[in-house]
Amino acid sequence: MTNRYETVFILTPVLSEDQTKETVTKFKDLVKKGRGKIRHEESWGMRKLAYPIQKKSSGFYHLIEFDGDPAFIDKLETEYRRDERVIRFLTVAMDKHHIEFAEKRRDRRSGAADGAAEAGDKPARAPRRKKENVDNA
């Protein structure tokens, strides 16, 4: 039996770029090893936190969407807790509406990325929007 899951984790900002990448690949490998199938992943990059966590005011966000076994979630979360580089994580089981939304969002994001590359007026408009919105769009 498999379910679709979405997991987001926040890494400490003190890591170097290579260390961050290494940690991300570590968790991706973990998902693959747990017979999970990665459907999608997103890196939101360094973001400001809404409140300090472990005295850090920013963090590196990464999202992985995968199909996996419910029993694997426990292992994944244990690994999150053990790893000191992870300061916060959230794993959510996705229902059909969530999956549909995620697929639409993916299309929108890829579309927005193309649009930003083509259109010259995008960067001028972007700063006026709120920070979170820019990161999400």
Place this chain on the structure above:
Amino acid sequence: MSETTNTAAPAAPAPATGGGANNEIRYLTPISIETTKEKYCRFKKFGIKYIDYKDADFLLRFVNEQGKILPRRLTGTSQKYQKKVSQAVKRSRHLALMPYVADMMK
């Protein structure tokens, strides 16, 4: 309206006008009578089935300046979706996309 003017008139405007038959209160600008707009559940209306916890900007509409979740009596959200809104806000808070406590958020 007429009852209230009659009872209030002797107290306030009478000294100014010096009494007389014309003791009706007159307003320079027409008073705005609160017309309560019909509230509706935006999720039902627009057919939104899933509320994303990652979109903090959208969720901002359902919290007050202190970051507290607004009651559905104010937002008009239906019971079914209020649960989902609150779940999404709580997830968003956990991931530090939204604050647990704030001051002057908007």
